[in-house]
Amino acid sequence: MxxxxxxxxxxxxxxxxxxxxxxxxxxxxxxxxxxxxxxxxxxxxxxxxxxxxxxxxxxxxxxxxxxxxxxxxxxxxxxxxxxxxxxxxxxxxxxxxxxxxxxxxxxxxxxxxxxxxxxxxxxxxxxxxxxxxxxxxxxxxxxxxxxxxxxxxxxxxxxxxxxxxxxxTGNLQIRHLDLYSWYNWLMLTGFLLNAGAPPFxxxxxxxxxxxxxxxxxxxxxxxxxxxxxxxIMTFAGEEILIYFGLYMIMYGIIYALLENDIRKILSYSIVNQVGFMIVGIGIGTELAINGASAHAFSHIIYKGLLLMSAGSVIYMINKRKCTDVGGLYKTMPITATCGIIGALAISAFPLTSGFISKSMILDSSINQNLIYVWVLLLIGSAGVFLHAGIKFPWFVFFHRDKNIITTDPPMYMKLSMITASIICIGIGIFPAILYDILPYATNYVPYTGNHVISQLHLLIFSGLAFFISLKYLERTLTITLDFDWVYRDKGRYINKLVVLMQTLLNNLMLKMSLKNIKGKFLVFENYVMRQATVSVMVTLVLITLTVFLLLNII
Amino acid sequence: MNDRNKIFYTLLLLINLAPYLYGFYDFDKVNFGIDNFIGFYAIFGFIACLALIILAKLLAIFLKKGETYYDE
Incomplete structure (x- = not known):
C-alpha cells in the first residue's frame, strides 16, 4: 500500500x-x-x-x-x-x-x-x-x-x-554532495550546527x-x-569532518570535567560521543559508516539510560548539582546500578553496546592509516571514562555520603531503566543483533584478544588517574564560559548600541514631532530590550542574508 | 605506603600483566607498531587522563566564573 x-x-x-x-x-x-x-x-x-x-x-x-x-x-x-x-x-x-x-x-x-x-x-x-x-x-x-x-x-x-x-543544479534530491561550491559549505554548516559542532x-x-x-x-x-x-547521507568521507569530530571529542571531555550540574556533564558527553560519530563519517569507509551508525544506535540507548538515572535522582530529591548529592547508592540501589551500566556502556567497556560500536570507528582509522586520528580517538576513549564513566556515578551515587533519605523511583521509571540496561548489555553480548541492520553488510569481530585487553587496560588505568587526581576534581559552584560569551556578554554592548541609536532616533522624531510613529517605535524598543541576545541574533541573521544576496548579485 | 595501597598496586600490576602471560594479546597484530610492548594501553590511558585533567585545570583559570556571571 x-x-x-x-x-x-x-x-x-x-x-x-x-x-x-x-x-x-x-x-x-x-x-x-x-x-x-x-x-x-x-x-x-x-x-x-x-x-x-x-x-x-x-x-x-x-x-x-x-x-x-x-x-x-x-x-x-x-x-x-x-x-x-x-x-x-x-x-x-x-x-x-x-x-x-x-x-x-x-x-x-x-x-x-x-x-x-x-x-x-x-x-x-x-x-x-x-x-x-x-x-x-x-x-x-x-x-x-x-x-x-x-x-x-x-x-x-x-x-x-x-x-x-x-x-x-535544479536538483534537490538528498544525495552525496561535494565541498567545491559555496552553497554546499553553507549546508554543511547548517547540519553541523545541529550536531553541536564548534564553535556553536x-x-x-x-x-x-x-x-x-x-x-x-x-x-x-x-x-x-x-x-x-x-x-552520512550527504558529506560522508569529507576530511574536514574528522577535525570537527576530534575537536568535539576533546571539547566534551574538558568541559565536562569542569562542570558541576549532573545533566550538564551528560550533555557535554553527548557532544563528545557525537564527535566520535562525526570522525567516523569523516573517515567515510564502509566500516567507518557502519561504526558511526552503530555508535548512534547504542549511544541513543545508553545516553537515554544515563539521563533516566539522572532524571530519577532529580525526580526523587529535586537536586541537580554534584555538590548537593552523594552516597545515593544506599537509598537508590536500582537507579545506581542502572546508572553504572549506562556509564560502563558509554565508556565502551567490553560486553556493553558502546564497545562493539566504538571499536569499529577506531579500527576504521587504523585501516586508513590515520595514526594521529587513532591516537586522538584513543585519548578520547580514555577521557570518556574519566568524565562520564566514572565521574557521573562517583559524584552522584558514591563520594561523600550526604545522608539523603529517599527511595528508588516508582515502578514504571524503574521498568524503563531496567529495559534500557538490558538492551545495552544484550547488544554488547550479541553484537550480531545490531550488525545485521547496519547499512553495509559486515563480518566485523569486536571481541578479539587485542581489542578486549587494550580497552580494559585503557579504562582501568584511566580510572586510576581519576582517583589519584580526585582532590583536584572536587566540584565547585561555578560555570564555565563558552563561545556564547561572545553574544551573551559582549552582546550587552551591541544592545547598548541599539538602545543608543533608538534614543537618537526618538529625539529626532520628537524634534520633528512625529508622535504617532514614535508610539509604534516604542513597542519595538521594549521588545528588543527584553533579551539582549535577540537583537544580536537578528543582526547576525540580517548580515548573513545580506551576504547571501550580495553573492547572488555577483 | 600502607598495606592496603600495596595490595591495590600489586593487583593493578597483575591485571596489567596477566593477559600477556596467558598469551591473549597477539603481538603480531599490533597497530602502527607503537603498541608492541607490555602495558602500552595502561600507560597511555593513565598519561592521557592526567594530561586531560591538567589541560582542563589550565583552561579553568580563564573560563571558570561564578554561577551568577550572566545574571547581572
Missing part, C-alpha cells in the same frame, strides 16, 4: 493533536501511537517512495534505505522507553510536543529531498525549544530562547545553502539540562542524531 498514512511519523502527529484536543490521556495515546509506528515500520515497509506534489514541487516524504530504517528503529525504541519513564510527568502539552518532535525527526530521516527535510528540520527546532519551555522554570525560558536563536540561525544558513543548490557547541549543554526530568531524554536523542544521519 502506498499512502501518506503509512508513514511512521503520521500516527505520532495524530496522537499529538488528539492529546491537545482532549487535554489529557497523554500516556495511553502516546504509547499507542508509538506502537502503531513500530508496526508500520516493521510490517508495512513501503516499497515505493512516498511522494506528494504541491505547487509543482515533488515532496518526497518516504525514501526508504537501510540507514533510515536503523535510525527510525532506535528513535522509536527510545521514544517508547522515554514515554514509559515519563508516565508520572503531569504535563499533557509537553507530551504532545514531544510526539511532534519525534514525528518531525522521523520525517527528516525519511525525507528524500531537501525542502521536505528543511520544513521538518525547522519544526524540530521549534517543538524542541517549546519542550524546554514547558519545564516551566525561569532558566528554562531563557535557555529555550537561546536554543531557538541558534537553531533558527542554523536554519537560515541551511536554507541559503538549499536555495543555492537549487539555483545551480554550547547550545546543547546550555539548553538540554533545563528540560524537565523526563523531557531531556527525548531532547538528547533526536536533534544531534538526525544531523549525524544527514551528514
Amino acid at each position: 502506498n499512502s501518506l498514512l503509512m508513514h511512521p511519523g503520521v500516527p505520532l502527529i495524530i496522537a499529538s493533536i488528539l492529546i491537545l484536543i482532549f487535554k489529557g490521556k497523554a500516556n495511553i495515546l502516546s504509547l499507542g501511537a508509538i506502537l502503531v509506528s513500530f508496526v508500520l515500520l516493521i510490517l508495512f515497509l513501503p516499497a515505493n517512495n512516498l511522494e506528494f506534489i504541491f505547487l509543482d514541487y515533488n515532496f518526497i516524504f518516504f525514501d526508504y534505505s537501510k540507514l533510515s530504517f536503523l535510525f527510525c528503529l532506535v528513535f522509536l525504541l527510545i521514544a517508547l522507553l522515554g514515554k514509559i519513564f515519563s508516565i508520572y510527568r503531569d504535563c499533557y502539552k509537553e507530551k504532545a510536543l514531544i510526539l511532534l518532535y519525534i514525528a518531525s525527526s522521523i520525517t527528516v530521516i525519511f525525507s528524500g529531498d531537501f525542502i521536505t527535510l528543511y520544513i521538518f528540520w525547522e519544526i524540530m527546532a521549534i517543538s524542541s525549544s517549546m519542550i524546554i519551555w514547558s519545564s516551566g522554570t525561569k532558566q528554562a525560558s531563557k535557555a529555550g530562547i537561546r536554543y531557538l536563536q541558534v537553531h533558527l540561525f542554523g536554519g537560515v544558513i541551511l536554507l541559503m545553502g538549499i536555495i543555492g543548490l537549487y539555483m545551480d 557547541s554550547h547550545w546543547l549543554p546550555d539548553a538540554y539540562p533545563e528540560g524537565s526530568y523526563s523531557s531531556t531524554i527525548f531532547l538528547s536523542a533526536y536533534t544531534t542524531k538526525t544531523s549525524v544521519f544527514i551528514l
